[in-house]
Amino acid sequence: MDQPYIEVRGVSKRFGTFSALKEVSFRIARGEFVCFLGPSGCGKTTLLRCIAGLELQSEGSIIQGGVDISWLPPSQRDFGIVFQSYALFPNLSVAENVGFGLVNAGEKAAAIRARVTELLELVGLGGQEDKYPAQLSGGQQQRVALARALAPSPGLLLLDEPLSALDAKVRARLRREIREVQTRLGVTTIMVTHDQEEAQTMADRIVVMNEGRVEQVGTPAQVYDEPSTPFVADFIGVMNFLEARVDGPDSVRVGANAIAADTRAWTRGAQVNCAVRPEDISVIERGSPGEGLPATVTEAESLGAFVRLYLRLDDGGAELRADVQKTAAGRPHPPAGQAVAVHIPPGRVRLYPRGG
Amino acid sequence: MSAVALPALRRVVRDRDDWLVLGLILAFGVFFLVALVLPVGIMLSRSLQDTAGNFVGLANYRTYFATPALLQSIANSFFVAALSTLIVVVLAFIYAYALTRSHMPFRTFFKVIAFVPLLMPGLLKAIALVYWFGNQGVLKSALFGASIYGPIGIVSASVLWTFPHAVMILSTALLMSDARLYESAEALKTSRLRTFRLVTLPAVRYGLISTAIFVFIQVLTDFGIPKVIGGGYNVLATDIYKEVVGQQNFAMGAVVSVVLLIPAVAAFIIDRIVTGRQVAQLSARAVPYAPKPSPAFDRAMLIYCSVITVLTLAVIGMAQFAAVVKFWPYNLQFTLAHYSFDVEGVGWDNFGNSLILAFSVATLGCVLSFVSAYLVEKPRHDQKARQVLHMVALIPMAIPGLVLGLGYLLFVNSPSNPLGFLYGTLALLALSTVSHYYTVIHLTAITALKQMDREFESVAASLKVSLVKSFFRVTVPVCAPAILDIWIYLFLNSMTTVSAAIFLYGIHTKLASIAVIHLDEAGRLASAAAMGMLIVYACVVVRLVHVFVSSRVLLRTQRWRATASAS
Numbered sequence: 001m002d003q004p005y006i007e008v009r010g011v012s013k014r015f016g017t018f019s020a021l022k023e024v025s026f027r028i029a030r031g032e033f034v035c036f037l038g039p040s041g042c043g044k045t046t047l048l049r050c051i052a053g054l055e056l057q058s059e060g061s062i063i064q065g066g067v068d069i070s071w072l073p074p075s076q077r078d079f080g081i082v083f084q085s086y087a088l089f090p091n092l093s094v095a096e097n098v099g100f101g102l103v104n105a106g107e108k109a110a111a112i113r114a115r116v117t118e119l120l121e122l123v124g125l126g127g128q129e130d131k132y133p134a135q136l137s138g139g140q141q142q143r144v145a146l147a148r149a150l151a152p153s154p155g156l157l158l159l160d161e162p163l164s165a166l167d168a169k170v171r172a173r174l175r176r177e178i179r180e181v182q183t184r185l186g187v188t189t190i191m192v193t194h195d196q197e198e199a200q201t202m203a204d205r206i207v208v209m210n211e212g213r214v215e216q217v218g219t220p221a222q223v224y225d226e227p228s229t230p231f232v233a234d235f236i237g238v239m240n241f242l243e244a245r246v247d248g249p250d251s252v253r254v255g256a257n258a259i260a261a262d263t264r265a266w267t268r269g270a271q272v273n274c275a276v277r278p279e280d281i282s283v284i285e286r287g288s289p290g291e292g293l294p295a296t297v298t299e300a301e302s303l304g305a306f307v308r309l310y311l312r313l314d315d316g317g318a319e320l321r322a323d324v325q326k327t328a329a330g331r332p333h334p335p336a337g338q339a340v341a342v343h344i345p346p347g348r349v350r351l352y353p354r355g356g
Numbered sequence: 357m358s359a360v361a362l363p364a365l366r367r368v369v370r371d372r373d374d375w376l377v378l379g380l381i382l383a384f385g386v387f388f389l390v391a392l393v394l395p396v397g398i399m400l401s402r403s404l405q406d407t408a409g410n411f412v413g414l415a416n417y418r419t420y421f422a423t424p425a426l427l428q429s430i431a432n433s434f435f436v437a438a439l440s441t442l443i444v445v446v447l448a449f450i451y452a453y454a455l456t457r458s459h460m461p462f463r464t465f466f467k468v469i470a471f472v473p474l475l476m477p478g479l480l481k482a483i484a485l486v487y488w489f490g491n492q493g494v495l496k497s498a499l500f501g502a503s504i505y506g507p508i509g510i511v512s513a514s515v516l517w518t519f520p521h522a523v524m525i526l527s528t529a530l531l532m533s534d535a536r537l538y539e540s541a542e543a544l545k546t547s548r549l550r551t552f553r554l555v556t557l558p559a560v561r562y563g564l565i566s567t568a569i570f571v572f573i574q575v576l577t578d579f580g581i582p583k584v585i586g587g588g589y590n591v592l593a594t595d596i597y598k599e600v601v602g603q604q605n606f607a608m609g610a611v612v613s614v615v616l617l618i619p620a621v622a623a624f625i626i627d628r629i630v631t632g633r634q635v636a637q638l639s640a641r642a643v644p645y646a647p648k649p650s651p652a653f654d655r656a657m658l659i660y661c662s663v664i665t666v667l668t669l670a671v672i673g674m675a676q677f678a679a680v681v682k683f684w685p686y687n688l689q690f691t692l693a694h695y696s697f698d699v700e701g702v703g704w705d706n707f708g709n710s711l712i713l714a715f716s717v718a719t720l721g722c723v724l725s726f727v728s729a730y731l732v733e734k735p736r737h738d739q740k741a742r743q744v745l746h747m748v749a750l751i752p753m754a755i756p757g758l759v760l761g762l763g764y765l766l767f768v769n770s771p772s773n774p775l776g777f778l779y780g781t782l783a784l785l786a787l788s789t790v791s792h793y794y795t796v797i798h799l800t801a802i803t804a805l806k807q808m809d810r811e812f813e814s815v816a817a818s819l820k821v822s823l824v825k826s827f828f829r830v831t832v833p834v835c836a837p838a839i840l841d842i843w844i845y846l847f848l849n850s851m852t853t854v855s856a857a858i859f860l861y862g863i864h865t866k867l868a869s870i871a872v873i874h875l876d877e878a879g880r881l882a883s884a885a886a887m888g889m890l891i892v893y894a895c896v897v898v899r900l901v902h903v904f905v906s907s908r909v910l911l912r913t914q915r916w917r918a919t920a921s922a923s
Contacts (some may be wrong), residue, residue, distance in 0.1 A: 073371040074817035087811035101819025132916035
């Protein structure tokens with residue numbers, strides 16, 4: 001990325017004594033679809049509003065297309081925005097909403113009408129020009145908001161939790177549609193969301209945020225498979241954490257048992273948390289060949305395609321979750337109380353420093 | 357250490373809209389300085405000066421508190437205000453309860469009839485009471501020898517005058533109830549009385565307190581009613597009038613004003629605290645309560661509302677009757693002679709002045725309050741300045757009209773004031789009236805604006821649409837109902853009010869409501885009733901036109917709302 005389209009440099013934002021953003025920096029390439037992902041209150045919306053100029057950062061700068069826009073008012077920046085509430089003008093028709101920013105640009109009435117029709121076709125709302133927002137469903141309203149934001153052909157599209165107010169089915173469909181429109185127009189897009197599934201399915205890259213800081217920037221696969229901090233590991237997907245101690249060049253010790261792991265970056269005896277995904281754990285019969293940690297099933301939960309087993313390690317009593325596929329043979333999963341062994345493959349373990 | 361950089365200078369760039377906002381905020385600063393802060397400030401400082409204008413500290417206050425006659429007025433004022441409050445809150449609560457919680461027939465009729473007295477000046481109600489119970493009154497004997505001139509008259513007229521406002525506040529409070537609480541109470545086999553005590557009363561607690569404070573302050577600070585029907589019973593408001601107009605003692609007038617100002621400010625603060633606590637009482641999931649028929653209760657409520665209606669109509673009917681009979685009570689022949697106003701300085705032009713004033717105040721107040729509310733609610737910058745603007749806009753609520761009027765009088769007549777030429781003009785009367793009602797209209801506009809999505813301005817900015825354009829294209833049409841409400845509120849109040857104007861009118865700008873007082877002072881009670889009825893006619897006509905025009909405007913601007921419920 002030699003010439004980023006958006007560059008955020010050391011942006012901090014304070015509200016009184018509360019720090020909403022702490023030295024946030026990252027870059028976005030032209031045409032990229034980036035999600036800001038994090039729990040509520042992590043600063044992702046504040047960051048989006050700073051990029052739009054709706055809030056002013058306390059420190060740091062924001063560059064768009066090579067121009068420093070840090071202190072420009074929103075009206076002098078180049079973006080379209082869609083809010084969770086849609087913020088459609090209720091007294092204007094669908095066509096008037098979409099054409100709101102075009103009328104101002106001094107275009108001819110016929111040209112505006114053509115552009116409005118084109119945009120409504122693009123978002124799948126052809127023929128709804130004369131309706132009022134209140135006559136549309138939530139999903140349709142969100143599409144109007146999208147068309148309105150795209151109308152002046154902005155260089156940057158900002159989406160502030162655009163799908164949160166919709167029900168699950170509509171949300172899934174709109175995800176694909178938004179992404180399709182974005183790819184077709186090639187418009188650089190930033191979407192704020194607290195829904196990791198949304199981020200995983202839509203984004204080229206994800207900016208994971210927590211307590212005003214950027215935890216990790218990476219592709220969906222990177223943040224899932226190689227979470228760079230315990231927060232990311234825990235926040236994205238489901239993760240088991242086991243307290244462990246670095247034992248040798250290729251293993252850590254959990255209680256009395258050794259688990260194979262790459263410990264080259266650690267000193268011997270270091271206290272670590274050993275993170276492993278439930279789907280990476282195999283649950284095998286006690287006493288079967290190969291390494292396995294003795295454990296007991298405490299509970300089993302059927303989650304559709306797989307079964308989640310809650311396990312307690314016999315040594316030390318640490319809790320673990322393991323997801324096991326329901327096989328075609330319909331082999332019954334071990335019932336609660338069953339003594340088993342768990343196998344953790346070496347390549348699937350990540351280590352994080354343990355506090356203190 | 358070179359690494360410690362100085363914080364970078366914030367080079368915030370403002371666009372045209374941001375400058376416009378800043379300019380408007382400053383303009384409002386000047387407006388409130390002239391229309392509120394300076395008059396009140398000068399009034400306050402005048403209470404510390406002698407008649408020659410020398411600073412004398414608290415000497416005037418010492419004189420005041422050493423004068424038993426003046427002190428008696430404090431007790432009198434509080435007594436009539438407290439008694440009126442008690443009566444109005446009870447009567448209005450039952451009435452509002454009947455409107456919102458019973459299944460009695462003709463509820464719409466009773467709702468309308470309760471608000472009819474709003475079209476009638478308080479003064480005129482006092483005059484009607486004189487006709488019913490005065491020396492020549494039809495029902496004089498019903499008072500068993502007591503006189504209507506004095507506390508009885510003041511309290512009765514005040515009750516009639518504040519009743520519609522109280523019903524309005526309490527109905528709103530009673531409508532905001534959650535049916536699920538009542539269903540739970542019923543499921544638990546709670547008795548009706550216990551449900552009332554444990555569910556209904558707590559829910560309307562704040563409404564009751566607000567109503568009580570409102571009525572108390574209105575009655576405490578009112579001037580017209582005690583002037584007409586108070587007889588020798590002095591209250592603070594009439595004392596101010598006597599000191600200023602009778603004795604030309606501005607310093608003492610200012611002292612009494614301060615004495616009146618203190619409880620008004622205290623009540624205002626209590627009310628702000630109470631309304632502050634009220635937020636989010638009703639969750640978004642609440643189910644509106646729908647009353648079920650209950651024959652005995654509904655019949656009782658019907659009788660009660662009918663009685664109140666008869667009383668209301670008796671007052672307004674008597675005022676009209678008195679205005680068109682030759683010589684009450686001896687010659688009841690029909691005549692229009694009382695409408696010719698053959699008293700020095702009183703005439704139809706007073707009525708014309710009132711109309712001009714009411715139209716200008718309503719229109720000016722609409723524009724100002726809506727813009728000031730917008731400036732407080734919507735812009736991104738200048739947060740401190742906007743908060744100050746909001747605080748200042750709340751002040752007028754705490755200042756009695758008469759006190760504000762005295763402040764204006766002292767302000768425009770101070771020798772160094774270049775605005776002195778305004779004295780006696782309709783412009784000054786309009787300014788004082790807008791200022792007097794500013795809090796209510798500002799808050800109405802704020803409420804309307806709060807209901808709009810807070811991101812409209814952000815969207816408009818992102819679309820490069822100017823603030824002015826989105827204001828007129830979206831904000832104003834969507835808020836049309838509130839703007840129309842503000843307009844009629846100001847019109848009716850400007851027509852009927854006396855208080856601030858009594859010190860500010862000139863020879864050519866006397867208002868109809870002041871003419872009523874002068875006719876009453878001159879002993880021309882029938883003419884006073886006739887002048888009062890002119891005000892009523894104007895209010896009725898304008899109100900009807902307003903209903904008609906509103907329905908047309910709302911049809912156009914609110915079409916989208918209708919479709920929302922239809923789909």
